[in-house]
Amino acid sequence: MRREAATESSVVPLGRSTSQDQQFEVFGRDQMERPLSHIGSIVAPNQELAVARARILYSERQWVELRVAPAASFMDCLQQGRDGTVGLA
Amino acid sequence: MSYPDGVTAALQGELLCIADSNWVLGHWYVNCMLNGRELTDFTSMAGIAEEKLGHARALFRFMEERYGLPEHQLEFARSADGVHSMALLDAPPQNWADFILTLFLADKALWRFADTLRKGGFAPAANLMTRFGEEAYFHQLCIDGWLKALDHGERNDLAAALAVRLPQALPWFDGTEPDPLIDAGIRTEPLASARERFEADVRNLSEPVPSVAGVVSRHAFDGAKPIPWDARRRRPLGSALPPRLWESIVPTSEAAQLARRPLAVSIDDNIDLFGKVKKDETEPQF
Numbered sequence: 001m002r003r004e005a006a007t008e009s010s011v012v013p014l015g016r017s018t019s020q021d022q023q024f025e026v027f028g029r030d031q032m033e034r035p036l037s038h039i040g041s042i043v044a045p046n047q048e049l050a051v052a053r054a055r056i057l058y059s060e061r062q063w064v065e066l067r068v069a070p071a072a073s074f075m076d077c078l079q080q081g082r083d084g085t086v087g088l089a
Numbered sequence: 090m091s092y093p094d095g096v097t098a099a100l101q102g103e104l105l106c107i108a109d110s111n112w113v114l115g116h117w118y119v120n121c122m123l124n125g126r127e128l129t130d131f132t133s134m135a136g137i138a139e140e141k142l143g144h145a146r147a148l149f150r151f152m153e154e155r156y157g158l159p160e161h162q163l164e165f166a167r168s169a170d171g172v173h174s175m176a177l178l179d180a181p182p183q184n185w186a187d188f189i190l191t192l193f194l195a196d197k198a199l200w201r202f203a204d205t206l207r208k209g210g211f212a213p214a215a216n217l218m219t220r221f222g223e224e225a226y227f228h229q230l231c232i233d234g235w236l237k238a239l240d241h242g243e244r245n246d247l248a249a250a251l252a253v254r255l256p257q258a259l260p261w262f263d264g265t266e267p268d269p270l271i272d273a274g275i276r277t278e279p280l281a282s283a284r285e286r287f288e289a290d291v292r293n294l295s296e297p298v299p300s301v302a303g304v305v306s307r308h309a310f311d312g313a314k315p316i317p318w319d320a321r322r323r324r325p326l327g328s329a330l331p332p333r334l335w336e337s338i339v340p341t342s343e344a345a346q347l348a349r350r351p352l353a354v355s356i357d358d359n360i361d362l363f364g365k366v367k368k369d370e371t372e373p374q375f
Binding site for chain 1: 127129132133136137227228230231233234235237238
């Protein structure tokens with residue numbers, strides 16, 4: 001009982017709304033003639049924080065374009081860890 | 090282009106209101122950074138703090154160059170009763186929701202105020218405000234995200250905090266009438282309009298945080314400015330930053346002073362922006 005109470009009191013909700021957290025992928029280009037490249041990932045509970053965090057965290061270059069997309073919006077094409085088959089094979 | 094002395098003095102006061110509010114707001118982020126609950130909160134707050142302090146220092150450097158003030162005087166040689174920051178930022182946050190709300194109010198008020206100079210005829214200020222606006226967009230986006238992520242209890246905390254903080258925020262828009270910056274073409278929109286836009290921003294808070302609807306609908310915007318009011322500093326007359334806040338901004342402890350990066354000039358010189366007696370300008374500075 002005492003142990004349970006101690007465990008309960010030690011569970012401090014440190015995560016901010018972790019149930020809402022999603023992964024976002026960040027793409028950027030530093031010159032218009034270059035292609036958009038994947039530069040990293042962001043975890044955020046909503047799109048506003050994802051965009052703001054992407055711009056703040058990936059500020060090492062003077063980007064001419066920076067884009068953020070929910071990781072869940074990407075469609076599977078090839079993925080490691082499957083059984084090695086591709087297409088109809 | 091030169092302006093009459095009265096206009097220049099008014100412009101200096103307004104630029105210091107923007108610079109000092111950014112300065113104190115940047116330190117709010119620094120002081121509260123460890124209240125973030127995720128690594129990305131820490132880094133976001135550090136990034137925003139860097140830019141807010143950057144805005145303050147850009148204005149300090151601009152004013153020092155433009156008005157011939159000794160370097161670093163504005164940052165290191167003033168006292169707590171000479172700062173022009175908004176009184177809203179004097180009291181520390183009571184909880185996470187109060188912190189986010191105060192950031193929201195301060196950032197929106199700062200931008201609505203700065204935006205009145207953005208299309209004005211004084212190009213250096215207009216250009217600085219444009220640059221600040223580009224960065225403040227992302228600061229406000231971050232705050233919007235934090236607002237949306239509040240849980241039920243925090244939303245109630247925020248509504249309670251709004252009832253306290255809003256009356257402190259509104260008087261910031263009250264200045265001298267008629268406004269000499271309007272007549273000089275430096276300000277293109279009266280501060281009364283900026284205040285209306287700010288009030289609309291506050292009303293829109295009820296979208297991400299419905300619990301504030303009751304607070305913003307009840308005479309929330311009727312508050313009068315404190316009397317006596319210092320229209321130049323946009324603070325209650327004679328008010329000073331609280332000692333603990335001031336110490337966090339310009340540390341005076343021996344250890345902090347020892348660790349401070351050496352300055353190119355003495356910070357013991359007086360400047361006359363605030364009516365102090367100026368030292369003999371022939372005195373060598375080092």
